Amino acid sequence: MYIKQLEIDNFKSFANRSEIPLLKGFTTVSGPNGSGKSNIIDSVLFALGLANASELRAENLSHFISTYTKRNEAFVKVTFGDMEGGEDLSIARRIRKSTQGYASTYYVNDSVTTLTNVHAILEKYNVTPNSYNVMMQGDVQGITNCTPKNRRKIIDEIAGIADFDRRIDQATNELTDVEQRVERSSVILGEIENMLEQLKEEREVAIKYQKLRDEKNSLESQITKVRFFDIKRNLEKAHENILEFTKKKKQEELKNKDLEERLTLVKSKYTEISQLVKEKGEAQQLELKKQEEALKGEIDRKTNALNFADKQILENKKTAENARNGIENFKHKIEDIKLNITLKIENIQKIEAEITQKKAELKKILEDMTGLSSTAEQHIEKRNLLRKELEDLQDKETALLKEKLPLENELKNIQQALADAKDKVTELEELKANFSSNYDLKKQLVTELEKEMQDFKQIQQNTMHELDTTNNEINDLNYNIRMAYNKLSGLQAKKQYANQSMGNAIDTVMNAKLRGVHAPLVKLGTVDKEYSTAMEIAFGGRMSHIVVDDEHVASVAIELLKSSGGGRTTFIPLNKVQKAPTRLSLPKDRGVIDFAINLVDFDDEYLNAFYYAVGDTIVVEDMECAKKLIGRYRMVTLAGELFEKSGAITGGSMRRSGLSFSQNDDAQLEEFKEKVKGLEEKLASLESKKSSLESKLQSIRQNYSDSMSEYSKAKVELDNMNTSYANSENLLKEKSAFITENEPKIQDFNKKLDKLEEKNVEIYDKILTTKSEIEEIEKLINDKDLKDLKEKTEGVESEIKRLESHLMSTQNEKNELERQIDFNKSLITTKEEEIQEKEKSNVKLEEDKTVFQKDIKTLNEKIEVLKDEISKIEEKLGELLKQRDEINSELIEMEKQKHIRTADIDRIAEQIESFRARRRELEPQLETAKKELEDTGAEIDKLEPVEISIDEITSKIQRLDKKMQELGDVNMRALTTYDEKLARQTEIKEQIDVLTKERKEILDRMHGYEQLKKETFMKTYNNINENFKSVFHQLSEGEGELKLEFPDDPLNGGLTIEAQPRDKKLQRLESMSGGEKALTALAFVFAIQRYMPSPFYAFDEVDASLDTMNVERIAQMVQNQSKDTQFIVVSHRKPMIESANRTIGVTQKEKGITRVTGVKLRD
DSSP, X not given: OEEEEEEEESBTTXXXXXXXXXXXXXXXXXXXXXXXXXXXXXXXXXXXXXXXXXXXXXXXXXXXXXXXXXXXXXXXEEEEESXXXXXXXXXXXXXXXXXXXXXXXXXXXXXXXXHHHHHHHXXXXXXXXXXXXXXXXXXXXXXXXXXXXXXXXXXXXXXTHHHHHHHHHHHHHHHHHHHHHHHHHHHHHHHHHHHHHHHHXXXXXXXXXXXXXXXXXXXXXTHHHHHHHHHHHHHHHHHHHHHHHHHHHHHHHHHHHHHHHHHHHHHHHHHHHHHHHHHTTHHXXXXXXXXXXXXXXXXXXXHHHHHHHHHHHHHHHHHHHHHHHHHHHHHHHXXXXXXXXXXXXXXXXXXXXXXXXXXXXXXXXXXXXXXXOHHHHHHHHHHHHHHHHHHHHHHXXXXXXXXXXXXXXXXXHHHHHHHHHHHHHHHHHHHHHHHHHHHHHHHHHHHHHHHHHHHHHHHHHHHHHHHHHHHHHHHHHXXXXXXXXXXXXXHHHHHHXXXXXXXXXXXXXXXXXXXXXXXXXXXXXXEOGGGHHHHHHHHGGGGGOEEESSHHHHHHXXXXXXXXXXXXXXXXXXXXXXXXXXXXXXXXXXXXXXXXXXXXXXXXXXXXXXXXXXXXXXXXXXXXXXXXXXXXXXXXXXXXXXXXXXXXXXXXXXXXXXXXXXXXXXXXXXXXXXXXHHHHHHHHHHHHHHHHHHHHHXXXXXXXXXXXXXXXXXXXXXXXXXXXXXXXXXXXXXXXHHHHHHHHHHHHHHHHHHHHXXXXXXXXXXXXXXXXXXXXXXHHOOOHHHHHHHHHHHHHHHHHHHHHHHHHHXXXXXXXXXXXXXXXXXXXXXXXXXXXXXXXXXXXXXXXXXXXXXXXXXXXHHHHHHHHHHHHHHHHHHHHHHHHHHHXXXXXXXXXXXXXXXXXXXXXXXXXXXXXXXXXXXXXXXXXXXXXHHHTTOOGGGOOOOSXXXXXXXXXXXXXXXXXXXXXXXXXXXXXXXXXXXXXXXXXXXXXXXXXXXXXXXXXXXXXXXXXXXXXXXHHHHHHHHHHHHHHHHHHSSEEEEEESOTTSGXXXXXXXXXXXXXXXXXXXXXXXXXXXXXXXXXXHHHHHHHSOOSEEEEESTTTTSOHHHHHHHHHHHHHHTTTSEEEEEOOOHHHHHHSSEEEEEEOSSTTOOEEEEEEEOO
């Protein structure tokens, strides 16, 4: 393989198409400096894509196109001979300027291809960008001046170290994936183990729950028999109760009848006295009092009206004063506005004068413009015609560009489509070859990732549930802490209140520190919290009564209160108070708790005092219990309802008196403080747990997201593999047919674009000519005066417009100010009317006040008269009213007793009816239970009564229910879920083992790559080093060697060159002279070329810095190696030219355009 021919067209200095034939062996290219001989080497690099623009001495693609023609494209073709099969190989490149920039196209054998494909073809022959096939002028200096590390990287590239690095990077990515999967699997395993711990407990609870449920079901199966005997017993009991309460009802009815007879006699006596009171003036007294109250009400109304009039008068005065102040402000505003209007009028007059002046100036300028020359007008007319012609040419150029644009776009699209189609063909062929193994691996990965994703989903749900539970616990705990603090505050306040004042009279006595005074009763006893409400009601106001030694102490205390005006209170002298009975008989009814006195803790010396206060009051659970004992005892419920012996019942919402017995508040306070402390510690623990769960949730979400992404990606890839494989055969045929069909079209498009480009060049030349003619005519036109006059005209007209606009604006401002004056005047009128209205209103109010004062005086006089008449009537009725009140009290008491007895009779009747209803209810139940037993085959007459009652068996079932409820929310699925998670745990462990082995394999592989990379590098280095020693000896008759900075770790160090030319000392490359450096660098390049032999080499003036002797040695070496390899050397050194088999001459006869003058052959 060798370069047979170069075809260069419009590339750099080769403006004209040139075909340069090349032969095997050693060819030199020579010519004067600046003749463009280096552009031959540049064209080879350009066509083969072996260098970028900057390396080819160009800033961008546009610099490759010759500037000496109007064509917007450059083309280079390299033809290779002696190819396999005997046919030539051509590689070409074209760059073309389009409306969208510069487009670059590569060709192989005149078919469009890609740069990647070009490099793939050349790589087979060791022609690569890094193999030093082509040496440019600066490459030798680059080797000598680069750092040792960069010099070592030259060996890296030749040895293919990048491929090893790519494999190591790929293995590193695989390792990262495996480690991530191990990490995620470990997270899942940890969560599953936690779940197993939790499920183990839940499973044990579920087993316990199952046993309790079985026991409960067993007991429920016995309920029918037990219920039968239980219903039978209850039915018998109901019948007995009906008989007993019917007898009791008859007895109560007889007692009630006797009470009604006595009540009739008392009512008759009350009627007689009431009639007598009425005759002696009671009705008249009531009427007079009614009139008195009516007069008082009228006085109140008149007084209120009087006060309202005073208030209204003040408000009216204030409003009028504000209005006067407002009028003054409006007047000041009007004066200010009038001043502004005067200034605006002056400004308007000034602007109008300026407008008149400018219009006169404009008129004079227009008169001066009439004297322009006719010659200038002719030139202007001709210039306008040429400008029209130029516009037509530019329109044609635009139309041509519009015609080119779709062609360029279509060409670009076809080129891209062809490149994509070829890539797709390669991809499809690889797919078909590797489908089976890749599909199985991908399918297995999808399955594993799906399980992993489900695990993370479950873990996420569990963590979110735990976080929600924790948040709820925190909220509940915060609420409990607030409630506890409220309770604590209440206890502290209660304690503080208890230590504060208990009333003026009590404080006066207690603060006097009198001998024999003990304390208020409330301070002498303590009760349990659950009885505090009942005790407060039972003791009532007597809690504040003061206990003293005897009546003498009480008298001293009373005198103290009288003398100090301290109020009144009650004293309990211990020596006089009634003694408490030695024994109290407590009824045995359900719900009765105890006598109230027994529920208070106090010293024995105060027993009589406490009995005085509460007597034999009984504490019961609730109202239902109390109803059974009404009339027999004084009772109080735990909720605070009070039942008097008389039958009176007191209840409803309670307003606390503030007095209550001590409840060991200090201990309770400390208990609550400890409780609050415990709650706060628990809250801190939960907050920490919440923070931990949130971090965990965030991590799990990330893992779940990563797992889902990988699963989705793998699933799509699996589906795509299936789809691609299913469609691959048809798609392969389709893409191949597309390539065959569309490759010829590219040539057609290029021909069309070439024709359009020729037309474009022609139009472009005409445009340049027309522009030149326009410039010549414009030089003849002397229209400076015209331009000056026009500019003046435009300036004056613009100033007139500005002044007129300013005038209109100022007039508008003046009109607005006049409107403001009118508006302020209307406001003044409104305020004056308001002042008049308020002053008129005040006159009327003063008149009303006089009338009200006179009416109040008259009404007070009438009230005094009524009071005298009422007093006279009261003197006559005094004794009779007292008798009537006494009889009325007796009557009320008897009515109360009658009501109680009637209520008792009604209650007994209700109870009888209740027992009868119960009997009616139980009879069908007994029949149903009997039938259920008969259905099971039982013989009723032979059944023995069971020992256990329905309540007992129900109680057992309830106990079982309670135990089941105490277990909480039982997860029965834990029985099966535990086994499932246990199996998943085993599966994950096995997966981790597999991944761990896979990780070890990857690490071993990476280690192998590292070792192989080093071995490959050292092999390449050793070979090149041996070549270097040989080449350097041939060139300099001396010794040279390549040296590694770190021989044991070569890839982390640099490469230096040490050499000793003949008759010189050994020295490093950096210390050599310029010529020695160049010779040594070339020896290094020849050593590389011997290691990686290529079909051709091209050198561009690499001998420029060498002396004649060294040039001869280089030329001799090239000549020797050219027997097997083609060398193309650009040089103007005589030894190099004379050593070559042939020389191509290059010159620039036309300025800037390179031409090949001929080829000189040598034997």
